[in-house]
Amino acid sequence: MSGERRRRRRPEEAERAILAAARAFLEERPFREMTVEGVMVRTGLSRPAFYAYFRDRYDLVTRLLEGVGGLLFALDWRWLSGGADGGEAREVLVEALRAGSQTFVEYGPVLRAIADAAGYDARVEEVYRYGLIERLVAAVGTRISRDVEAGISPGELDPEETARALVLMTERYLLDAFGRPERRPSRRESAAVFGTIEEIWVRTLYGRE
Amino acid sequence: MSGERRRRRRPEEAERAILAAARAFLEERPFREMTVEGVMVRTGLSRPAFYAYFRDRYDLVTRLLEGVGGLLFALDWRWLSGGADGGEAREVLVEALRAGSQTFVEYGPVLRAIADAAGYDARVEEVYRYGLIERLVAAVGTRISRDVEAGISPGELDPEETARALVLMTERYLLDAFGRPERRPSRRESAAVFGTIEEIWVRTLYGRE
DNA sequence: GTGTCTATTGACGTCACGTCAATAACAGGC
């Protein structure tokens, strides 16, 4: 019987190890099966060690979100601040949507875990809703409002509500397509997803062709 | 000290009482706070009695869904089977959307609970996804496909994927608006929500005006 | 080698769960 000697790491190293273990876990199994024990066995540390770095598993996924949320935000920023003439607006929008979708392709399972966890825990819901979704809604709403005033988009649209509907659609549809660990879409399927999102945004905001 | 005498009910009566208690609970607090004990105190029965009628709380919400899912399905059926000429298609769609939205106004918290529970439990996810969402997607997809072939809707649309995106958008947006027990929208806000959903569906499928 | 600091963990109490044998309310026969 070997002594299974303990190891001792620097705090940030252990913390990164836990975050990496959580991410790896979520690449294989859904959040509902993620237990503190299940994450910690992948680090070689004991379960109680977890609580030296995170309050609970909701805190953990919240921290995972921090590494991804910024990406989504940075990308849509281009469209938000882009020029205000008709043809260009559409192109910039399409580019922003592609970039945002790409983030979901890469971090799908993590984002899915956050969305699931938002249903479990009030703090995660708060961070997800107001730290990500509502910020995107506000940004998109501002842009739509500007385009309506510029006459590029139709006046029947309620900017804020249209923004919310489109953002929620995109979030949900992308989670459905890329958030499930067990089902990775093919390149062809992914292209259909991207195309559909673009079609709906463009047709809603700028009309056909 | 009075004897707190037990009462004895007929099975279906007890079962209905539990379902009613669950629904009442969800009108006040979110699913994540719903415990078996918390539901059963509202019935005057003990916690173990619950397990004579339901396997667990996920079984409970699944049963709640049965009383609502049919409504959503019946309503969209009209649009699905409606006539295939341009002007009429749009009107029938709008009517179907209003009816479906109305179901969310009435049963919002219950539907929200199911959606949350789908993140908790694989069986609920199965029922929700394949028993409700995917059935709606299939129905809507069929209709879109027909409209595309009839030349009413644009050929760029991928019927199946467009259906999925629109259904998920509508589900999510309506849950966001009407699924939170604590925040009931005013009549004005509700009208903005309905209008936005219609606008996106109509503009996507049939183009502007 | 000795001592300090702190990362790590074994052991504990809690909470909600799901089960089961025991209990007692009701229905029906007399």
Next chain:
DNA sequence: GCCTGTTATTGACGTGACGTCAATAGACAC
């Protein structure tokens, strides 16, 4: 009214995951 069989109901139990804390033992300074 009394007895009796059926079954709705529950007290008591074992389980699994949680979050805490005092005790343990690496790592580094000297």
